[in-house]
Amino acid sequence: MKPSKLMAMLFVLMLPVGIACRTHEQAQVDDPDDTATVATEKEIPATDREGDLNPIEAQTMIDDVTIGKEVGTDGMIATEDQGDDFAPGQTVYLTMNVADAPAGSVVKVAWYGPGEQKVGDQEKTVETGAKYLTFETADTSSWQKGDYRAEVWIGDEKVNTQQFQIVDADKAGK
Numbered sequence: 001m002k003p004s005k006l007m008a009m010l011f012v013l014m015l016p017v018g019i020a021c022r023t024h025e026q027a028q029v030d031d032p033d034d035t036a037t038v039a040t041e042k043e044i045p046a047t048d049r050e051g052d053l054n055p056i057e058a059q060t061m062i063d064d065v066t067i068g069k070e071v072g073t074d075g076m077i078a079t080e081d082q083g084d085d086f087a088p089g090q091t092v093y094l095t096m097n098v099a100d101a102p103a104g105s106v107v108k109v110a111w112y113g114p115g116e117q118k119v120g121d122q123e124k125t126v127e128t129g130a131k132y133l134t135f136e137t138a139d140t141s142s143w144q145k146g147d148y149r150a151e152v153w154i155g156d157e158k159v160n161t162q163q164f165q166i167v168d169a170d171k172a173g174k
Contacts, residue, residue: 053155061101065152065160067094069173075132084164087172089141092164094150095134101154103128108153109135113166114146140166 067084068077071093086092094109101107103126110121122135135150145166152160 053157055157058154058157059159061098061105061154062107062152062159063097063100065094065096065162067092067150067162067164069093071095071134075134083173084162085167085172086140086164087169088143088145088166089139090172092137092140092148092150093134094136094152094162095132096152096160097131098126098133099131101126101130103130105154107133110151110153111137112149112151114144114148119143119148 064076066077066082068082069086069090069092070077070081072078072081075095077093077095096107098105098107105126106123107126108121108123111119113119120138124133124135126133143166145168148164148166150162150164151158152162
């Protein structure tokens, strides 16, 4: 048999194996599981582990992150209730639009205080049909004055950070 015919036969015989491998690899790229069923405050190496999200996709899942002093019945913080100065003991609310996040996704908020000290964290699961999620601080009466932040995570991606301060009551406003 001539070498060119032998090569052609080998090519024909190996083609199904190559297609099968390509189809499997392509399926992983085309059909990623974009539901973040866990949330973590660090990047998960690899792309096929639970909770690992594409950073760009993660950013599209959480919108309109707002911090303020009161949440309306619609799940949003009205403009007049937004602010970033809070008195010790005052509840800090954080709302976000999760309408584009798949049901079952876990969103985490990590609260940090002066000196980068973690003062708490919370996780909530996006329910089917949910438009907004609301997080709130625990009792802040023992929190010292200073700069604080709330980090919003979905899967292994930080998608937003809100800065706020604990100040004297007369400077906190409403």
